[in-house]
Amino acid sequence: MSQPDDTPGADGPTAADQPLGADEAELLAAFDRLRPQGSVRWAFDDAVRRVDRPDLDSSAGALPWGGLPDDLWDRGRSAQVGKRFVGDVARVLADILAADARAAADAAVGAVNGDRFVATWDALQYLSARVEALEARVDPLGLEAAEWSGPPPDQRAWADTVASWFDGVGPDGAAPGRGPDPGGTGPGSLAVVVGESGDGTLAAALRAAGRPVRAVDPRGTEVWRAFRDGGGPGAPGAGAVLDHVHRHLATLPDRSAAGVVLIGCVDRADLAGKVALVGDAVRVTASGGTVAVLTTDQRAWEASLPAPARDLARGRPFHPETWMLLLDRLGAVGPEWHRAPSGTVEAVVARVER
Amino acid sequence: MSGGVHLFVPMLHRHDAVGEHTRALRDRLTAAGLASRIYTERPDPATRAETRPYLDYAADAEAGDVLVYQFATQSVIAGWLAARPEPVVVNYHSVTPPEFFGPWNNGITRGQVAALQELAHLAPTAALGIADSAFVADELRRAGCPRTVVVPVAGVSDPPVEPSGEALDRLRARHSGPGPRWLSVGRLAPNKAHHHTIAALFVARAEGAPDASLTLVGSPTEPAYAAALHRYAAALGLAGAVDFVSGVSDDELAAQYRTADVLVMLSDHEGFGVPLVEAMGHGLPIVAFDAGAVSEVLGDAGVLLDRKTPRHVASVVSNLLADPAERERLTGIGRARLAALDVGRAGERLFEAVRTVARPARGPA
Numbered sequence: 001m002s003q004p005d006d007t008p009g010a011d012g013p014t015a016a017d018q019p020l021g022a023d024e025a026e027l028l029a030a031f032d033r034l035r036p037q038g039s040v041r042w043a044f045d046d047a048v049r050r051v052d053r054p055d056l057d058s059s060a061g062a063l064p065w066g067g068l069p070d071d072l073w074d075r076g077r078s079a080q081v082g083k084r085f086v087g088d089v090a091r092v093l094a095d096i097l098a099a100d101a102r103a104a105a106d107a108a109v110g111a112v113n114g115d116r117f118v119a120t121w122d123a124l125q126y127l128s129a130r131v132e133a134l135e136a137r138v139d140p141l142g143l144e145a146a147e148w149s150g151p152p153p154d155q156r157a158w159a160d161t162v163a164s165w166f167d168g169v170g171p172d173g174a175a176p177g178r179g180p181d182p183g184g185t186g187p188g189s190l191a192v193v194v195g196e197s198g199d200g201t202l203a204a205a206l207r208a209a210g211r212p213v214r215a216v217d218p219r220g221t222e223v224w225r226a227f228r229d230g231g232g233p234g235a236p237g238a239g240a241v242l243d244h245v246h247r248h249l250a251t252l253p254d255r256s257a258a259g260v261v262l263i264g265c266v267d268r269a270d271l272a273g274k275v276a277l278v279g280d281a282v283r284v285t286a287s288g289g290t291v292a293v294l295t296t297d298q299r300a301w302e303a304s305l306p307a308p309a310r311d312l313a314r315g316r317p318f319h320p321e322t323w324m325l326l327l328d329r330l331g332a333v334g335p336e337w338h339r340a341p342s343g344t345v346e347a348v349v350a351r352v353e354r
Numbered sequence: 355m356s357g358g359v360h361l362f363v364p365m366l367h368r369h370d371a372v373g374e375h376t377r378a379l380r381d382r383l384t385a386a387g388l389a390s391r392i393y394t395e396r397p398d399p400a401t402r403a404e405t406r407p408y409l410d411y412a413a414d415a416e417a418g419d420v421l422v423y424q425f426a427t428q429s430v431i432a433g434w435l436a437a438r439p440e441p442v443v444v445n446y447h448s449v450t451p452p453e454f455f456g457p458w459n460n461g462i463t464r465g466q467v468a469a470l471q472e473l474a475h476l477a478p479t480a481a482l483g484i485a486d487s488a489f490v491a492d493e494l495r496r497a498g499c500p501r502t503v504v505v506p507v508a509g510v511s512d513p514p515v516e517p518s519g520e521a522l523d524r525l526r527a528r529h530s531g532p533g534p535r536w537l538s539v540g541r542l543a544p545n546k547a548h549h550h551t552i553a554a555l556f557v558a559r560a561e562g563a564p565d566a567s568l569t570l571v572g573s574p575t576e577p578a579y580a581a582a583l584h585r586y587a588a589a590l591g592l593a594g595a596v597d598f599v600s601g602v603s604d605d606e607l608a609a610q611y612r613t614a615d616v617l618v619m620l621s622d623h624e625g626f627g628v629p630l631v632e633a634m635g636h637g638l639p640i641v642a643f644d645a646g647a648v649s650e651v652l653g654d655a656g657v658l659l660d661r662k663t664p665r666h667v668a669s670v671v672s673n674l675l676a677d678p679a680e681r682e683r684l685t686g687i688g689r690a691r692l693a694a695l696d697v698g699r700a701g702e703r704l705f706e707a708v709r710t711v712a713r714p715a716r717g718p719a
Contacts, residue, residue, distance in 0.1 A: 024664045027556065030589065031549040034582035037457035046460045220590030224560055242589070 023227035023240075027220070030242035044128065150305045150313075152222075152264050153296050155201035157343040162202050163209030165290045165349050166192060166259055190286055193257050195245030196264040200226055211258065214239040216248045246273060249280035259290035259352075263345070266323075267296050270315040275326065282331045285352040291332050292349045293323045300344035323348040357418025358389030359708055362408055364429035366394055366401040369602070371628050372447055373401070374509030376424050378701040379445075379708075382508075386705065389416075395429045408434065415440070420481075420711050425449075425473065426625075428465040432472035441481035441711050444499060445704075447507070448490045448625030448646070449473060454545040458578045473497045481711045484704065486626040487647035505703045506651075507626050512698035514608060514635035521609035529597075529613065533565025534675050537614035537638070539607070539629035540621065541572045542580040542600075547643075547662075548572075549586055550620040554667035556590045561665070563672055568618075569597045571610055611636035616671055619643065620662045627651045631697050634688035639681045641671050651695065655688035 020028075036042040190212070194203045197215030199222065206213045217223050217240075226240040241248055245265040260281035266274055281291045296317045302310055318326070320337040327335040332350035340346050361380055367373040376392060383390035393408040406414075408431050411421075419440045423431065426447040435442050452466035477483065478498035484505050485491035491502045529535050536555060540546040548570055555568045574580030580598075587596040602610070611617075617633040617640045624646035631651065633640050640656030642648050649658055657670055674680060696703070 020663050021665060024553070024557070027553050027590075027664055028550075031553065031582065031586050032457075034585055035457035036578050042460065218589055220556060220592075221560075224556075228560070 021227075023224065026223065026227070026240060026242050030220070030223075033243055033247065044131075047124075150268075150301070150309055152196065152198040153267070153294065153345050154343050155198055155263065155294075155345070157340050157345055158294060158347060159201050159205045161338070161341070161347075162205050162261065162292070163211065165261075165292055166206070166209075166211060190256065190258040190289075191239060193249070193252070193260045193281075193284070195248065195260070195262060196222075197226065197240070198222055198264060202261060202263070212239070214241060214257070216241045216243060216245050218242070218244045246277050246280070249277065249284060252280075252284040254283055255286040255354075257284045257286065257289065259285050259292070261292045261294065263294035266293055267301055267317040268313055268315055273315060274318065275330065278323075278326055278332075279330050282327075282352055287352060287354040289352050290349060291327065291352060292347055293327065294345050294347050295320060295323055297340075297344040297346065320346045320348050324350075357416050357420065357712070358391070359383050359420045359422060359712070360390060360411065360414075361392045361422050361424065362394070362411075362431050362435060363392065363424040364395045364427055364431060365398050366392055366405050367398050368400050369604070369607075371507055371509070371626070372424050372426050375445075375447075375507050375700075377404070378508035379422070379704045382701040382705045383708075393431075395431050418712070420708060422708060423476070425469075425476070428469035428472060432469075432476045436476045436479055442476070442479065443482045443484060443708055443711055444473075444477060444480040444494065445484045446473075446477075446490055446494045446499075447486055448493060448623075450543070450545045450623055454543075454623065455576065458544050458576050458582075462576060470497075482707065484707050487650050489647035489650060490625045503707050505707055506631075506695055506697050506700045507628055508697075508700035508704055510628055510631055510635075510697045510700070511604075512631075512635060512692060514611070514632065515604045517609035517612050518605050521605045522613060525606075525609050525613045529567065529569075531565050531567060533563060533567055534615040534671075535613070536566065536568040536616055536618045536671065537571070537610055537633075538568065538618050538620075539571045539610070539632070540619070541575040542570070542583060542598075543575040544579050545621060545623040546572070547620045547622050548583055550643075550662050550664070550667070551618050552583065552587055552590065552592065552596060553664040554618070554620070554662070554671070555595065556592060557664040558668035558672060559592075559595065561668065563668075567595045567597065568592075569599055569610060569614065571599045571602060571607065573600045607632075608636065611638050614638055615675055616641060617656075618667070618671060619648070620659075620667065621645055621648070624648050624651075630656070631692060631695060634685075634692040637685045637688070639674055639684050640688070641667070641674060653687070653691050653694075655691040656684055 191214045192206050192211050193214045193216060194206065195216035196219075197203050197217045200215065203213045203215040203226070215223070215226050217226075220242055223240045223242040245262065246269070249260070262277055262281060266277055269277060278291065278293065285291055296304075298317050298319065301317045305313070324335040324337060327348060327350040331352070333353050335348055335350035338347040338349055361376050363372065363376050366376060380390045380392055391414070392405045393411050394405045395408055397405055397407075420443060421435060421438060421440045422443040422445055423435050424445050424447065425432065426449065449466055449469045452463045452470070455463040455466060473494075474497050477494060478500070480499050481501075483491070483494040483499035483502040485494050485502055486505070486507050488504055491504050494502050536551070538546075538548060538551050540548070542548060551568060551570070555566060558566045570583070584598065587593055599606075599610070611633055615638075617629060617638050619627065619629060619640065619642040621627070621643065622645050626647050627642075630640060630642065630648065634655055640652060641659065642652055642656055643659045643662045652658060657674060659667065659670065674684075
């Protein structure tokens with residue numbers, strides 16, 4: 001049977017007419033981001049296999065040179081065609097060089113000393129084994145999922161304040177106390193990245209203040225909630241991303257955001273992860289923008305977690321003073337500790353100036 | 355017919371479509387009094403006693419032999435057979451296009467590229483090509499095979515395996531929730547697109563069927579893809595709603611079909627689609643994406659999707675589950691469709707096809 005019309009009303013648009021929704025596209029894109037292609041592991045495997053099976057990458061072998069074109073003389077008869085002739089000679093030379101280079105590469109593969117080839121192969125395999133051993137030490141049982149056991153930080157205490165951290169970042173790209181950004185790279189019209197966006201409280205507050213927001217969260221239910229709450233440009237659903245914050249920040253260009261609010265992810269990450277998160281947050285923030293780290297009180301964080309999650313977590317929340325140190329070392333300017341008006345989440349806010 | 359009909363396959367696995375197909379053909383050949391051995395490139399510990407190394411065939415060869423190659427993956431056997439003097443039948447089960455594996459496993463990708471190169475080398479020399487479906491036969495013809503016939507995959511039980519009461523009870527106890535249970539059967543490989551099924555389940559639960567669940571039955575052929583499926587389900591909050599099952603017995607698989615509410619099959623590439631005929635046999639309604647041989651096998655016995663956006667799939671499945679009369683109509687067509695496909699006689703039809711290649715005895719090769 002053909003697929004049924006799954007929409008109510010005979011005169012309304014049918015599902016078959018409906019394009020892929022932005023929420024569905026994000027849902028599918030989140031899975032694509034799990035593909036290992038391009039990762040260090042994938043690239044290593046690819047390189048090793050090209051050592052192992054060079055034939056599959058040069059199956060055509062050296063291209064035989066076809067000689068000079070038969071119509072070479074005819075091509076050179078007129079000045080007009082002469083330009084083509086010069087171009088053709090260059091092309092033939094390029095073909096010759098390319099063929100020679102390919103032949104040389106194939107010859108090198110064919111003539112390589114067998115023992116050295118095997119030794120190289122063995123060395124790569126041992127290197128791979130050592131990397132795997134190191135990886136296994138990080139998380140030998142694949143318990144990464146334990147990080148999901150804790151409740152997300154309560155964002156409500158900062159809902160009335162978060163937009164003020166971006167005050168003075170004008171639409172013309174001006175930073176507080178500074179003139180317009182002559183390079184046009186100011187953060188005025190750029191989005192604030194909120195990761196993890198959680199229940200959307202902070203993202204909603206920023207939007208209410210007129211800020212474009214990109215809400216990033218690795219939990220599908222949270223991102224779906226953002227889409228469900230609205231659609232269209234500027235609405236909660238616009239700019240919602242289903243991904244880990246560190247991975248998403250790594251994909252953003254330099255100075256491409258008005259600022260970054262980090263919450264939740266910064267508590268769970270280990271030191272290297274925390275440094276990477278803040279380092280990328282500073283990198284993607286345009287001059288005059290803001291980086292804010294919202295960190296959970298350590299004792300409250302520990303109390304909120306079941307014992308396995310607490311024990312297996314790779315990292316734990318840092319004290320705000322430690323965040324001030326890290327932000328300073330990573331290039332942010334004037335980090336300030338904002339005491340929590342209520343609740344257990346503290347804020348450390350710094351500017352980015354270049 | 356003189357000589358034997360010997361079967362070659364890279365590895366012989368149990369509970370695997372090509373493996374069961376090969377064994378069904380071997381059994382039919384030996385029942386007809388013909389010598390038939392299975393030769394492999396590599397032994398599977400579970401079937402080692404049934405197979406011999408392919409290089410041993412050179413010493414076993416007899417005049418009048420016909421060699422049948424079960425072609426689905428890359429193997430040195432292909433090149434070796436191309437150089438043999440005996441007539442070779444290529445029983446082609448389709449090579450999954452390499453691009454599906456590219457982002458996941460470059461080793462498998464290269465293997466698939468090599469398999470297609472081997473097919474292009476072997477197919478033109480084949481005495482006969484046997485394909486699981488017209489879709490696969492077309493691939494075989496394009497590879498240069500001069501003569502092809504279509505015979506469905508053998509080894510599919512018709513009538514279907516009757517699940518034991520114990521297996522049924524165990525599954526019903528495990529899935530005692532109030533929501534509908536989707537079933538998807540197939541290796542955890544990228545071309546099977548199980549992630550689309552998980553995404554559709556997520557939307558279904560978010561938009562009207564909060565208790566819906568999914569059982570994925572299939573071995574993790576591509577570990578990176580399988581790991582990503584687990585992570586995806588966890589990220590979507592579906593860790594408790596998606597059940598990954600592998601290594602099931604025939605009894606357990608039959609119980610899965612019998613206790614589920616719908617088979618959802620969103621593969622991007624199917625050379626035949628054994629789960630479709632299994633679901634028809636068990637009277638399970640089917641929603642499937644129109645790819646490869648799916649429409650050819652399914653016919654009108656299920657809902658055929660021309661696209662598989664998550665919301666559309668969720669909507670179609672929900673509508674079908676809410677319409678008992680339509681489900682009854684489709685499963686009725688499924689029973690008739692199963693009879694028309696004649697999968698129960700596939701072994702016999704394979705035997706007849708292979709017999710057309712047999713020739714009178716001649717001197718030793």
